Amino acid sequence: MNASFPTSRPSACPGLMRVVQARDGGLARLRLAGGELRADAAHALAHAAMCCGSGIIDITNRANLQLRGIHDDAHARLVGIALDAGLGPQAQGGDDLRNVMLSPLASDATRALCDAIVGAMQRDPALHALSPKFALQLDGGERLAMLDHPHDVWLSATDDGSRYAFGLGGTVPHRIGDAPALGSVARDDVVAFVLSALHAFLARASNEEHRMRALIARIGLPLIVDSLSFDAVRSDWRRAPADASLRFGAHPMPDRAAWYVGAQPPLGRLDAATLDALADLASAHAQGRLVMTPWQGVLLPDVAESRTRYVIERLDALGLVTDANAPLARMIACSGSTGCARSHADTKADAHRLATLLRAPVDVHLSGCERSCAAAHPVPVTMMAVSHARYDLHVDARIAARNLSIEEAAEWLARSHADA
Numbered sequence: 001m002n003a004s005f006p007t008s009r010p011s012a013c014p015g016l017m018r019v020v021q022a023r024d025g026g027l028a029r030l031r032l033a034g035g036e037l038r039a040d041a042a043h044a045l046a047h048a049a050m051c052c053g054s055g056i057i058d059i060t061n062r063a064n065l066q067l068r069g070i071h072d073d074a075h076a077r078l079v080g081i082a083l084d085a086g087l088g089p090q091a092q093g094g095d096d097l098r099n100v101m102l103s104p105l106a107s108d109a110t111r112a113l114c115d116a117i118v119g120a121m122q123r124d125p126a127l128h129a130l131s132p133k134f135a136l137q138l139d140g141g142e143r144l145a146m147l148d149h150p151h152d153v154w155l156s157a158t159d160d161g162s163r164y165a166f167g168l169g170g171t172v173p174h175r176i177g178d179a180p181a182l183g184s185v186a187r188d189d190v191v192a193f194v195l196s197a198l199h200a201f202l203a204r205a206s207n208e209e210h211r212m213r214a215l216i217a218r219i220g221l222p223l224i225v226d227s228l229s230f231d232a233v234r235s236d237w238r239r240a241p242a243d244a245s246l247r248f249g250a251h252p253m254p255d256r257a258a259w260y261v262g263a264q265p266p267l268g269r270l271d272a273a274t275l276d277a278l279a280d281l282a283s284a285h286a287q288g289r290l291v292m293t294p295w296q297g298v299l300l301p302d303v304a305e306s307r308t309r310y311v312i313e314r315l316d317a318l319g320l321v322t323d324a325n326a327p328l329a330r331m332i333a334c335s336g337s338t339g340c341a342r343s344h345a346d347t348k349a350d351a352h353r354l355a356t357l358l359r360a361p362v363d364v365h366l367s368g369c370e371r372s373c374a375a376a377h378p379v380p381v382t383m384m385a386v387s388h389a390r391y392d393l394h395v396d397a398r399i400a401a402r403n404l405s406i407e408e409a410a411e412w413l414a415r416s417h418a419d420a
């Protein structure tokens with residue numbers, strides 16, 4: 001997530017929406033249900049970004065939005081705009097409970113189940129004690145899905161959606177070697193199951209244990225699952241593979257006679273004018289809907305096949321990446337020194353510079369410090385800033401080269417790409 005290091009300064013509207021302090025001003029997180037943003041709400045947020053902040057908007061790797069540079073005296077106004085746009089929580093203190101990740105192509109049925117889970121969580125005051133980082137995944141088996149983020153609780157449809165496999169503190173199994181599912185539950189029991197899993201976590205977690213994996217590491221899985229009710233699932237069950245490249249360009253929708261078009265703003269960052277333009281494009285060609293993705297991109301769903309070429313041209317003109325082979329397509333960077341006091345370098349600017357020097361797309365993560373906020377899952381190559389525009393380069397979590405300039409890193413990556 002492109003989160004800058006927060007301080008403990010409280011929000012002007014505690015419990016409704018979190019605004020934390022970053023180097024470039026207030027940082028407001030807007031949680032979107034399953035990544036969905038109506039065009040009218042997008043216009044409202046673009047307006048809020050301009051009048052309450054710096055106009056910079058980041059799409060996060062949880063398919064939410066962050067508005068940056070929020071002025072000290074604008075917190076309440078921002079919250080008001082967001083609530084008027086229908087983007088607030090259903091209950092005081094419920095904002096942090098909306099961390100449920102879906103595929104950007106989730107069906108209406110999966111979205112309805114997600115709404116039921118989030119609604120039940122928000123109505124349960126005991127669950128408001130969960131950490132803002134506590135996260136769930138609901139996976140309907142879509143071909144475009146982020147499967148590599150570890151989630152505290154995940155559920156994945158095993159068939160037509162009548163049953164869901166589940167696991168705690170890990171990822172949906174989709175490769176040989178992944179941890180297997182713990183069991184399965186009927187769709188009708190999913191909400192009750194999630195609530196029982198969350199209560200089981202809270203009943204056993206210490207004050208220092210905010211994530212399921214921390215509790216599992218201390219007491220083991222059996223003690224946590226003892227109180228849950230579920231059926232066995234085949235131990236070799238794995239989800240059908242997903243294809244992340246489907247987040248770019250035009251493709252048929254899986255469940256209706258329409259297409260979608262996907263793109264990414266470079267490094268997940270938009271300005272208010274671009275969000276406004278995206279909202280206009282959605283109103284004209286995508287039934288008024290935008291869907292943010294966990295790759296920090298955006299999909300326009302329900303586009304007529306005959307309009308897909310035009311929509312791609314507009315996205316290109318707005319500066320979004322629509323080609324999976326563009327150097328910026330697989331590059332991520334944290335907010336860097338312009339937004340975070342911890343950063344040793346301007347990671348965003350350096351990533352843009354690196355992209356101009358690369359001839360092929362490489363999965364690269366530029367991080368301002370060891371916290372690695374931008375990467376919620378392992379990335380093959382991480383460039384860890386050590387000073388202004390200089391990086392140590394790590395491959396598969398092992399250091400491969402030290403103190404490289406951007407030009408040296410580009411050469412290193414080109415060589416290793418050629419050798420591969």
Ligand code: SF4
Binds near residue numbers: 005335344374
């Ligand atoms: S410098 Fe570190 S703490 Fe700051 S945004 Fe980057 S990774 Fe996160």
